[in-house]
Amino acid sequence: xxxxxxxxxxxxxxxxxKAVNDVSFTLNKAExxxxxxxxxxxxxxxxxxxxxxxxxxxGSVYLRGENITRMAPRVIWRKGVGRTxxxxxxxxxxxxxxxxxxxxxxxxxxxxxxxxxxxxxYRDQALGFLETVGMxxxxxxxxxxxxxxxxxxxxxxxxxxxxxxxLLMDEPTAGMAxxxxxxxxxxxxxxxxxxxxxVLFTEHDMDVVxxxxxxxxxxxxxxxxAEGTAxxxxxNAYVQQVYLxxxxxxxxxxxGHVNA
Amino acid sequence: MGLFIAQLLTGLANAGALFMVASGLxxxxxxxxxxxxxxxxxxxxxxxxxxxxxxxxPGMVGFWVAMLLAAIAVGVIGVIVELxxxxxxxxxPELFQLVATFGVILVIQDLALMIWGAEDxxxxxAPGLKGIVRIMGEPVPTYDIALIVITPFxxxxxxxxxxxxxxxxxxxxxxxxxxxxxxLGVNQSWLFTGxxxxxxxxxxxxxxxxxxxxxxxxxxxxxxxxxxxxxxVIGGMGSxxxxxxxxxxxxxxxxFGVTYIPQSTLVLMFVxxxxxxxxxxxxxxxxxxxxxEHGQVxxxxxxxxxxxxxxxxxxxxxxxxxxxxxxxxxAFSMVLITDIVIFCLFAASLHxxxxxxxxxxxxHAAFFGGGAxxxxxxxxxxxxxxxxxxxxxxxxxxxxxxxxxxxxxxLTGVYFAMLTMAFAQLLWSLVYQWxxxxxxxxxLLNIWPSDWLNDTTVYYFLTLIIxxxxxxxxxxxxxxxxGYGLRAARDSARQAEAMGIHTKRVQWVAFTFAGAMAGxxxxxxxxxxxxxxxSELEIARSFDALIVVFLGGVKTLSGGVVGGAVLxxxxxxxxxxxxxxxxxxxxxxxxxxxxxxGIVGSLRKASERLGITxxxxxxx
Ligand SMILES: Nc1ncnc2c1ncn2[C@@H]1O[C@H](COP(=O)(O)OP(=O)(O)OP(=O)(O)O)[C@@H](O)[C@H]1O
Ligand SMILES: [Mg+2]
Numbered sequence: 001x002x003x004x005x006x007x008x009x010x011x012x013x014x015x016x017x018k019a020v021n022d023v024s025f026t027l028n029k030a031e032x033x034x035x036x037x038x039x040x041x042x043x044x045x046x047x048x049x050x051x052x053x054x055x056x057x058x059g060s061v062y063l064r065g066e067n068i069t070r071m072a073p074r075v076i077w078r079k080g081v082g083r084t085x086x087x088x089x090x091x092x093x094x095x096x097x098x099x100x101x102x103x104x105x106x107x108x109x110x111x112x113x114x115x116x117x118x119x120x121x122y123r124d125q126a127l128g129f130l131e132t133v134g135m136x137x138x139x140x141x142x143x144x145x146x147x148x149x150x151x152x153x154x155x156x157x158x159x160x161x162x163x164x165x166x167l168l169m170d171e172p173t174a175g176m177a178x179x180x181x182x183x184x185x186x187x188x189x190x191x192x193x194x195x196x197x198x199v200l201f202t203e204h205d206m207d208v209v210x211x212x213x214x215x216x217x218x219x220x221x222x223x224x225x226a227e228g229t230a231x232x233x234x235x236n237a238y239v240q241q242v243y244l245x246x247x248x249x250x251x252x253x254x255x256g257h258v259n260a
Numbered sequence: 261m262g263l264f265i266a267q268l269l270t271g272l273a274n275a276g277a278l279f280m281v282a283s284g285l286x287x288x289x290x291x292x293x294x295x296x297x298x299x300x301x302x303x304x305x306x307x308x309x310x311x312x313x314x315x316x317x318p319g320m321v322g323f324w325v326a327m328l329l330a331a332i333a334v335g336v337i338g339v340i341v342e343l344x345x346x347x348x349x350x351x352x353p354e355l356f357q358l359v360a361t362f363g364v365i366l367v368i369q370d371l372a373l374m375i376w377g378a379e380d381x382x383x384x385x386a387p388g389l390k391g392i393v394r395i396m397g398e399p400v401p402t403y404d405i406a407l408i409v410i411t412p413f414x415x416x417x418x419x420x421x422x423x424x425x426x427x428x429x430x431x432x433x434x435x436x437x438x439x440x441x442x443x444l445g446v447n448q449s450w451l452f453t454g455x456x457x458x459x460x461x462x463x464x465x466x467x468x469x470x471x472x473x474x475x476x477x478x479x480x481x482x483x484x485x486x487x488x489x490x491x492x493v494i495g496g497m498g499s500x501x502x503x504x505x506x507x508x509x510x511x512x513x514x515x516f517g518v519t520y521i522p523q524s525t526l527v528l529m530f531v532x533x534x535x536x537x538x539x540x541x542x543x544x545x546x547x548x549x550x551x552x553e554h555g556q557v558x559x560x561x562x563x564x565x566x567x568x569x570x571x572x573x574x575x576x577x578x579x580x581x582x583x584x585x586x587x588x589x590x591a592f593s594m595v596l597i598t599d600i601v602i603f604c605l606f607a608a609s610l611h612x613x614x615x616x617x618x619x620x621x622x623x624h625a626a627f628f629g630g631g632a633x634x635x636x637x638x639x640x641x642x643x644x645x646x647x648x649x650x651x652x653x654x655x656x657x658x659x660x661x662x663x664x665x666x667x668x669x670x671l672t673g674v675y676f677a678m679l680t681m682a683f684a685q686l687l688w689s690l691v692y693q694w695x696x697x698x699x700x701x702x703x704l705l706n707i708w709p710s711d712w713l714n715d716t717t718v719y720y721f722l723t724l725i726i727x728x729x730x731x732x733x734x735x736x737x738x739x740x741x742x743g744y745g746l747r748a749a750r751d752s753a754r755q756a757e758a759m760g761i762h763t764k765r766v767q768w769v770a771f772t773f774a775g776a777m778a779g780x781x782x783x784x785x786x787x788x789x790x791x792x793x794x795s796e797l798e799i800a801r802s803f804d805a806l807i808v809v810f811l812g813g814v815k816t817l818s819g820g821v822v823g824g825a826v827l828x829x830x831x832x833x834x835x836x837x838x839x840x841x842x843x844x845x846x847x848x849x850x851x852x853x854x855x856x857x858g859i860v861g862s863l864r865k866a867s868e869r870l871g872i873t874x875x876x877x878x879x880x
């Protein structure tokens with residue numbers, strides 16, 4: 001198995017708060033790895049350090065063996081990493097398809113071009129990515145009027161634009177109806193299979209996690225407390241305790257947390 | 261040594277009024293997030309009202325009672341302004357509030373002119389404090405000593421109010437977290453009104469107590485504006501100790517500057533500010549502002565596409581009408597249209613930065629005036645042909661924009677705005693004080709076009725071609741991938757960075773491009789007038805452009821051009837009347853409150869409501 005991402009002893013301290021403490025793991029090619037944990041466990045903080053939005057206090061991140069710690073997000077993106085955010089980040093003044101087109105312009109190094117009529121540039125290609133996530137019929141709608149679940153799908157389309165090897169998805173299904181969640185994760189699993197992309201995702205919906213993840217990591221108070229297959233995690237006593245005395249692992253937790 | 265100490269004391273005394281005005285501004289900003297441009301006007305009113313009160317209140321007690329009453333009166337005026345002008349627009353974007361307070365400046369200017377007349381008033385000396393004391397042989401006015409003693413007490417009283425009383429705790433809570441205050445069940449709008457009273461009263465007090473030193477005149481409002489912004493920005497927005505420290509720093513620096521380097525007193529202040537901000541971007545005691553935290557609110561911009569065939573035909577027909585003006589119009593109308601086209605290009609360049617880029621610059625005049633001065637200086641000092649000088653104008657402006665942009669783009673929101681203003685003022689003070697080279701206040705004269713262009717009709721065509729060409733170029737850029745990158749950086753810098761876009765670099769290039777286009781307008785301007793004065797670099801010039809962009813509609817593509825045309829026309833008409841400032845000010849305030857979408861935005865909505873054009877699904 002080829003390794004895509006390796007995280008070693010990653011730490012992030014905000015003053016006295018150890019948001020992430022000595023986290024290490026690897027992610028292999030075409031693997032769908034889930035990171036779960038209660039609210040405030042440090043999942044988003046981990047993501048932000050891997051993608052460069054936050055500088056770690058200590059520790060390193062390697063992409064295909066190359067040390068990418070402390071690189072800027074835009075540099076890491078060019079190395080073939082895409083991400084979606086827990087709180088969606090899209091361009092609200094543009095149409096849906098234009099959101100995808102901007103990513104394609106950036107991918108093709110066209111951002112500094114002043115040749116007019118960018119709205120025609122890469123439009124067909126962008127429509128293709130929208131079709132992948134099932135949004136082609138909404139292509140010309142204003143992004144500001146989309147439902148939250150649709151914004152999440154739009155973000156996924158954007159993240160797929162530069163044919164990444166690695167996708168980091170922070171709560172990709174938050175704000176969606178249960179059926180939609182399963183469909184989106186199925187779509188993600190298909191992408192992993194078809195394109196050989198590796199995916200690391202966080203998720204509060206345990207149906208989604210246990211249904212699709214190849215491997216699961218559990219984070220609690222900034223530390224990795226367990227790692228394994230779905231059944232190993234399900235039967236881990238410590239994990240059950242963390243999730244308030246078992247059973248909870250199958251409950252959906254609240255939606256729309258505001259920790260970005 | 262004696263002289264040194266005497267000067268130090270003068271500096272400290274001058275810091276008094278400056279601190280009072282600046283702390284008021286800082287307080288208002290901290291709580292309401294409104295950058296109150298009318299704060300200089302409150303200061304001026306304090307001086308005038310204090311002056312009138314002193315005519316009827318004699319003696320030592322009368323003097324201090326007058327000071328206090330002046331402060332209270334200005335506080336009440338502040339409350340009136342807050343209730344009538346600002347309360348309806350607290351939820352509006354920052355720029356709206358700014359423009360509204362600028363309208364207040366204009367209204368107060370004319371009100372003061374009506375009541376007190378155009379004469380400068382010499383302040384009476386304070387009874388009981390008329391003498392001087394000798395410190396190591398150097399004379400120091402007793403009143404200065406009194407000010408040095410009083411100011412820390414005012415500062416302490418403020419500090420006590422803010423840190424030890426219930427009201428103060430609410431004010432601080434509001435400074436940190438506005439939502440929390442309303443969650444505590446406190447009526448937020450009355451808290452805002454109260455803070456406005458206090459802030460305005462402080463400005464009034466500052467204006468009144470400097471009467472024995474400086475008197476009262478109609479230029480006080482703009483004259484102090486730059487200094488108080490420098491003080492607040494150096495100290496850190498919302499910080500009282502910072503305001504005090506910075507006021508002392510700037511005042512002392514000024515006094516020594518006047519003695520040792522009289523040619524650069526103004527420059528000095530802005531240099532200090534620039535240096536402080538480069539080291540501590542949020543001021544000495546300021547809190548870091550997260551981008552977008554207090555950014556643009558309100559409706560989201562709508563997507564836009566290049567104009568359709570119909571719109572193009574209308575614009576083409578309109579341009580044809582303009583091109584034929586020499587056939588049927590008077591020379592006067594050609595001069596007027598030349599002015600308007602130049603101004604429209606200037607406004608359109610700011611609109612590109614502000615509307616497309618979301619970068620609210622308070623110093624765009626630096627590039628308009630800068631371009632004009634580059635052309636004028638080249639013509640004055642070397643026998644450069646006019647055609648070449650006209651080309652150098654945008655190049656010079658772009659060079660200034662590269663440097664200023666590099667220094668400013670790191671900051672966001674209000675801090676970006678303040679820093680751009682500081683650099684524009686730096687440029688202005690350079691031109692103003694370096695008289696031997698730039699002509700100073702007398703400007704540069706006899707900058708005429710080459711012979712073949714030195715004719716109203718020919719120059720009219722030149723302006724039309726270059727001006728309209730520039731505006732079209734800006735529009736093209738908005739529709740280009742670069743325009744999309746710029747909008748992406750504005751809409752979500754987080755997402756843009758995560759898709760490989762170097763947002764700061766995109767913004768830097770946009771800043772330079774907009775600066776160059778303003779430089780084109782400046783070059784056209786100087787040859788159309790034949791002269792150039794420092795006023796083209798002033799804060800007021802930057803504001804003209806801001807107001808125009810806003811009047812036209814920030815969130816529309818043609819807002820800058822339409823606003824420019826309308827405002828220049830209105831101004832041309834209004835300036836024939838004596839109290840035109842008040843009319844213009846009221847007009848601006850009216851538009852802010854009644855038609856916050858600007859001219860283009862309001863027309864668009866009206867036509868959608870009437871069913872002339874279709875409203876896109878989901879839009880409001
Ligand atoms: N900028 C910050 N400053 C201080 N503390 C922070 C900061 N960002 C995150 N934290 C703290 O770090 C901890 C981890 O936060 P993080 O957002 O990574 O959790 P999470 O696992 O993503 O939670 P959720 O499931 O709610 O999204 C939390 O206790 C949070 O309060
Ligand atoms: Mg999170």
